[in-house]
Amino acid sequence: MNAAPADQIRLLDVQALDQRLSQLAHRRKSLPEHAEIESLTADLAQLRDLLVASTTEESDTAREQTKAEQDVDQVRQRAARDQQRLDSGAVTSPKDLESLQREITSLAKRQGDLEDVVLEVMERRESAQERVAELTDRVAAVQAKVDDATARRDAATQELDTEAASVTKEREVVAGSVPADLLKLYDKLRVQQGGVGAARLYQRRCEGCRLELNITEINDVKAASPDTVLRCENCRRILVRTADSGL
Known part of the structure; x- marks a missing residue:
């Protein structure tokens, strides 16, 4: 030739x-922001999984607390009815009176046990709420870092693409003369x-x-x-x- x-x-x-x-x-492919975003995105996914788990736990304990409080109310209402019967003098049989007093005593103990359950569930729910709040803040912080890295990557990519477009046009001109x-x-x-x-x-x-x-x-x-x-x-x-x- x-x-x-x-x-x-x-x-x-x-x-x-x-x-x-x-x-x-090569510079476009090797921008440090690519690895930074990948790492942050992985962290973000893990935090979101933890947040979902903590939110689920908080929701479960909320339902558990509601159920425990309802149990306490039921026992309290029954005890109140029994006490009202006892105070009204409607029960006159010694045997029935003794039975009613035993039931009131039993209900009082049952109420105390259930109130302890409520307190324990409330503590677990409060802990779950704190965890949800903490993870929510952490997710927001990492998301902000992802957004910042993405903006930096996009700006760098745009700059490289603009230069590449200019070089491509110059290449077309020079190659056209060969x-x-x-x-x-x-x-x-x-x-x-x-x-x-x-x-x-x-x-x-x-x-x-x-x-x-x-x-x-x-x-x-x-x-x-x-x-x-x-x-x-x-x-x-x-x-x-x-x-x-x-x-």
Whole structure:
């Protein structure tokens, strides 16, 4: 393949722009905010799970407290009715009086036991409420950090995307001035060779593979026409001659 020396040198400009685009893409992918957001999001998910569990516990203890208080009320009302019967003098049989007094005593003990249950449930509910409040604050704090990191990531991404768009337009202009067949070969090699399809020959060294040409290769390069599109014998990239090639 043949191409004017100026076209071959422009190919190095295309290569430089492609490398810049690759660097921008790598920076975009490697923004520290990505890892920060991932870590914070994992923490947030765990805290939300804990919050759901604590909220469920608080709800369960609230129902348990209501049930225990209702049990106390039922015993208290029954005891009040029995006491009213006792005080009214309606019960005159000694046996019935004794039975009624035993029941009032039993109900008093039952009420005391149930009130202890209510207190124990209230303590557990208060503890659950405190836990819910604590986790709610922690979720809000971590969410704020996620929002901040997301905003920083989006700003950095926007800046990189803007620069990439500018470089892409410049690449289109420069690539448009390179012969189509030469550009096609370059693009093919760039895919095959890890993003570098053309390399400068600098001081007898290929800047693609960083290997110095041997004397035979140097003589072949010297003998080649300036229009000949050369390939590095080692890495097979397009080898572009410049004033600094050391020939």
